[in-house]
Amino acid sequence: MIDPHLQHVPRLGRHPSRWRLAGVPVITVMLGSATTALPVIAQSPVMPPFGLLLLLSWRLLRPELWRTWIGLPLGLFDDLMSGQPIGSAMFLWTVMLIGIDAVEHRMVWRSYRQDWLIASVGIIFCIAGGVLFARITGGGGVTLKLVVPQMLWTILLFPFVVRQCARVDRWRVMA
């Protein structure tokens, strides 16, 4: 074998279990949301929202995988983990997914760069919306300036996350 990753080939007539096909994407996004359980006591919003990054990666890699309502349960879980007011990611993620659906069939040509652009807009929308919600629900004077670094490296991290997502996806669809 030239590429060691190709050693695991699907056997003829075998299919991955339904649980693996449907469960793996959901579980990876939930694990991404659960990175806030790491024992890091952050002094400023430094950690990129991995749940959001993974959701975007799966959505852009596999447009047929989920309907837009998947943003509701995954967003609720993210809200429970992240410390944002409950309903914040539920709303933002679902609206973002509907937005991606609306944009998708207006674009004639798509490549990796367009995906990154869509993801960047989604990330900026979700983080800025999160700040707005934190602000109106008793967060005091949170300014947008505070999350600019977080936005920046979340956008820069997207290509890496989408690669890892594709790697998991290859394992997912092979029996």
Place this chain on the structure above:
Amino acid sequence: MARPPSRRPGHNRKAQYSLFASYVVAMTGAAVGLLLVGVAMFDPTGFAAIRVATAEVTRPASVTMKNMVSGVSSIDEVLAAYWRAGSQNVGLRRQVEADRNRIIEAKAVAQENARLKKLLKLVDEDSSDLLTARLIASSSSSSRRLARLNAGRWQGVRPGMPVRAPEGLIGRIHITTPNTAEVLLLTDTSNIVPVRRANDSVPAISTGLGDGTVEIRALAAGRNPFKPGDLLVTSGIGGIYQPNIPVAVVVRVAGEIAYGVPLANPSKVDAVVVERSFEEVVTRPDPSAQAGVIGPEAGNAAVSSPGP
């Protein structure tokens, strides 16, 4: 690359309805999410009960990881200690020799002190400390600054209790679940702490900025009395925090506002102490504790401002 295949399902009625229904569900759900945020505007801790499950489930994982990585945050100090370890070792050994005698003396003094106090029938007991616990996780991706404490309602932690470390104030309890509690850190943008300058009691208010620093505004009108290097301690006003807990040190002054850095860094402190609310200690002391002794003492401390 051409665009991905359209999600429009052609002439299949069933598929069309299914797609339409999925959008209806998503829109309704988004509206519900917005409604929940609206509720949180008026009652920020209203849905705390829903967080119980996740907080309790992730607690063991966070505690285990905390035990494994304890000390990673101070790795720079460890590396610095290796530098010139030899000469430091000799110096420290000499100091230990010198200190040993003093420790023995101090023990004798403490013993004598206890004996004399017994003679005077003074009981020096402070009932404000509730328990000691560790911070195990935090809202590191959110713009709010909340940390999770490894102790909760079953251990007696209640919302509003102040949390402090030996170095200074950490914050106060925001939400409690059976075994964990969320601490609103001093640097959160909604955490307002009444403070005073340590040496001359100039009153001020400290508000978090969300980026690890706090904003300090003097209560008195006129020019900004603060200058870099001023030490701020809690004033005890408001009834939550005990007076004289170190809060922050002023590092920069810009017009009316002074910027300070908290003295206790929540990512470096090993354990934090949860205290009873100051007001509770003063007005509603625990019946088992000696109410007569604590009440008047703490009350006087709040009324009389300590001299320079």
